[in-house]
Amino acid sequence: MSPSEIKLPDYRSLAPAVSARFQRIRARPVILSVRDLKKSFGANGSTHVVFDQLSLEIHRREFICAVGPSGCGKSTLARIVAGLDEASGGEILLNGEAVAGPGPDRGMVFQGYTLFPWLTVKRNVMFGLQMSGKAPSTADTEARQWLDMVGLAKFEEAYPHELSGGMKQRVAIARALANNPRILIMDEPFGALDAQTRAQMQNYLLQIWKKVDVTILFITHDLDEAAFLSDRIIVMGVNPGGIREVIENPVPRPRSSAQFISPEFLALKKRLEHHIHPPVEGEPAEKLPMIKLTDAGDEVE
Amino acid sequence: MANHDWLGLKQELPQRRRLLLTAASFLLPLAIWCVLSYVPWVWHPLMHITDAGSVDYFSTGLDVPRATFFQEVAKAQAAGLDVPKGIRVNPPYLPAPHEVVRAFYTAFKTPPRLQDEPWLHQSLGHSIRTIFLGFFFSSLIGLPLGILSGTYRFFAKLQEPFIEFFRYLPAPAFGALCVAILGIEDAPKIAIIVIGTFFQQVLVIANSVRKVDPALIEAAQTLGASKWKLVSRVVIPASITDVYTDMRILLGWAWTYLIVAEVVGTMSGITLFINQQARYRNFDNVYAAIAMIGIIGLTTDILLAWLGTVLFPWKRRTRAARPWTSAVWSWATDSTTPGILSRPPKPRTVVAVATHPANVAQ
Numbered sequence: 001m002s003p004s005e006i007k008l009p010d011y012r013s014l015a016p017a018v019s020a021r022f023q024r025i026r027a028r029p030v031i032l033s034v035r036d037l038k039k040s041f042g043a044n045g046s047t048h049v050v051f052d053q054l055s056l057e058i059h060r061r062e063f064i065c066a067v068g069p070s071g072c073g074k075s076t077l078a079r080i081v082a083g084l085d086e087a088s089g090g091e092i093l094l095n096g097e098a099v100a101g102p103g104p105d106r107g108m109v110f111q112g113y114t115l116f117p118w119l120t121v122k123r124n125v126m127f128g129l130q131m132s133g134k135a136p137s138t139a140d141t142e143a144r145q146w147l148d149m150v151g152l153a154k155f156e157e158a159y160p161h162e163l164s165g166g167m168k169q170r171v172a173i174a175r176a177l178a179n180n181p182r183i184l185i186m187d188e189p190f191g192a193l194d195a196q197t198r199a200q201m202q203n204y205l206l207q208i209w210k211k212v213d214v215t216i217l218f219i220t221h222d223l224d225e226a227a228f229l230s231d232r233i234i235v236m237g238v239n240p241g242g243i244r245e246v247i248e249n250p251v252p253r254p255r256s257s258a259q260f261i262s263p264e265f266l267a268l269k270k271r272l273e274h275h276i277h278p279p280v281e282g283e284p285a286e287k288l289p290m291i292k293l294t295d296a297g298d299e300v301e
Numbered sequence: 302m303a304n305h306d307w308l309g310l311k312q313e314l315p316q317r318r319r320l321l322l323t324a325a326s327f328l329l330p331l332a333i334w335c336v337l338s339y340v341p342w343v344w345h346p347l348m349h350i351t352d353a354g355s356v357d358y359f360s361t362g363l364d365v366p367r368a369t370f371f372q373e374v375a376k377a378q379a380a381g382l383d384v385p386k387g388i389r390v391n392p393p394y395l396p397a398p399h400e401v402v403r404a405f406y407t408a409f410k411t412p413p414r415l416q417d418e419p420w421l422h423q424s425l426g427h428s429i430r431t432i433f434l435g436f437f438f439s440s441l442i443g444l445p446l447g448i449l450s451g452t453y454r455f456f457a458k459l460q461e462p463f464i465e466f467f468r469y470l471p472a473p474a475f476g477a478l479c480v481a482i483l484g485i486e487d488a489p490k491i492a493i494i495v496i497g498t499f500f501q502q503v504l505v506i507a508n509s510v511r512k513v514d515p516a517l518i519e520a521a522q523t524l525g526a527s528k529w530k531l532v533s534r535v536v537i538p539a540s541i542t543d544v545y546t547d548m549r550i551l552l553g554w555a556w557t558y559l560i561v562a563e564v565v566g567t568m569s570g571i572t573l574f575i576n577q578q579a580r581y582r583n584f585d586n587v588y589a590a591i592a593m594i595g596i597i598g599l600t601t602d603i604l605l606a607w608l609g610t611v612l613f614p615w616k617r618r619t620r621a622a623r624p625w626t627s628a629v630w631s632w633a634t635d636s637t638t639p640g641i642l643s644r645p646p647k648p649r650t651v652v653a654v655a656t657h658p659a660n661v662a663q
């Protein structure tokens with residue numbers, strides 16, 4: 001029985017507990033406000049508009065995932081919020097104040113592990129603290145606490161190249177959080193990890209997020225990941241680019257892998273699939289026009 | 302991995318074989334030299350006269366071409382006179398390995414013929430000082446300029462076009478100018494080494510600095526680093542190992558300018574020693590002196606490679622501190638760091654590759 005044959009609830013119908021949770025989130029102050037953001041490449045004549053009139057509000061301690069097909073500008077959005085790319089128009093407000101350029105109030109975790117290879121794990125975490133002018137002893141103590149939190153206290157004197165991919169990314173998260181940012185931007189942070197490590201990291205991230213007062217903007221192309229982690233999901237599209245829909249995730253918290261087959265999860269995923277891989281009319285069946293090249297008498301399918 | 306191919310493409314050789322090949326790279330040329338020197342029927346184009354016999358222009362100790370010798374032997378036999386005797390020898394400019402090895406010792410023990418001439422160790426000391434000062438002054442300006450140029454497009458555009466032009470000018474061409482400006486003592490020699498090294502240095506270091514992963518800089522920016530701190534805390538540490546390797550290679554290039562530099566003005570240092578020994582026809586000493594330059598260069602490089610593993614612990618493969626012997630080992634056998642075997646023979650050509658527009662553009 002394929003998922004389409006199962007009778008799924010409407011992805012917009014929220015259980016009372018989930019609905020109440022969203023009301024509480026909406027009551028919280030807005031941390032990040034994106035107003036009429038525009039991004040285009042190229043100059044006079046041959047400009048390519050990635051997105052235009054993109055507006056978005058993220059509340060405190062909200063976990064927002066952005067999904068979309070490649071080229072929809074979800075990473076560009078993250079980089080503009082982080083201040084690494086310049087917008088062509090519109091503005092970004094953090095706590096009501098416009099921001100320009102990168103700053104420690106917006107932490108970032110990249111897909112490539114951007115740990116500094118010449119610093120030990122602890123000194124990597126201390127980096128931001130020292131940049132903000134904290135005394136070495138304070139920075140040292142705080143860095144240890146953050147490493148404790150991500151479960152890497154034993155590795156504080158190791159160099160990044162001695163760690164596995166998942167461990168590196170945990171250090172990167174600790175390093176970003178040590179700065180006490182208002183928002184943590186994660187640009188496909190687990191994209192380079194294998195499936196098992198990725199699932200483990202998603203669990204770690206939820207645990208960390210529960211303990212820390214931080215808002216997360218999480219970019220991913222993995223729909224399961226978005227459905228598992230998020231409060232709200234921003235679905236972005238291409239041609240025209242921009243936000244197609246903002247979905248309130250109906251899957252109740254606390255999340256667990258058991259929910260992957262719950263009706264809410266499947267309904268949400270079906271809706272996401274509808275946006276990301278829309279059924280195109282007149283498109284031929286998914287069968288390749290293959291000429292049979294073998295006759296070994298081993299046909300089993 | 303049992304059946305390793307000696308000539309496997311892109312295939313790492315086992316350590317034993319790497320060390321074996323390193324030894325062979327030195328032993329093969331030595332073996333050729335030994336064959337030429339010790340196997341009497343290979344080459345040996347001259348006859349060393351031991352008995353002049355009846356030939357009036359032969360004398361004991363004279364070296365004559367073999368053809369002439371046998372002509373005279375034939376003539377003497379035909380005339381029924383005393384036949385000259387001799388042994389086959391190589392020309393004096395190719396001493397045997399053992400003579401050169403002996404010269405390594407005797408060259409240091411032999412006092413100079415004239416009182417104001419330097420001893421060998423003094424000549425060597427003088428050369429090392431010239432190299433060191435030349436490289437020091439070059440790095441003093443070249444290192445910061447290279448880092449600036451690699452970091453900021455502004456400085457790259459401001460200085461690199463001119464440097465690209467200037468580095469094609471051969472350093473020895475400035476010899477006469479240097480003498481006119483700086484006199485005939487050590488200053489013009491140091492200046493030649495600076496001219497030979499500096500321009501390459503700026504370009505090569507700028508290129509290494511430019512290769513710093515931009516993601517590291519972006520990560521640092523989101524952690525609150527800006528302006529000078531980005532340079533001092535990210536760009537410099539991120540490129541320092543590459544820059545260090547560049548400096549090791551550049552020091553090798555500085556050595557190649559030494560002999561040209563030392564003939565400028567009054568000849569000095571190891572060049573003076575080599576020239577005088579050649580004039581006295583002490584070719585064993587000449588070879589020993591040339592080999593010493595190689596040995597000094599190689600030793601310096603191994604020491605610097607070892608110092609690199611001490612200075613940059615994050616480049617070590619394992620956390621355990623490595624004894625110095627393993628640094629030599631890895632220097633000799635590691636294909637990823639430039640040992641002397643991978644040093645480019647022609648620096649200019651290599652710079653052209655290193656700073657090829659296609660690479661610079663990245």
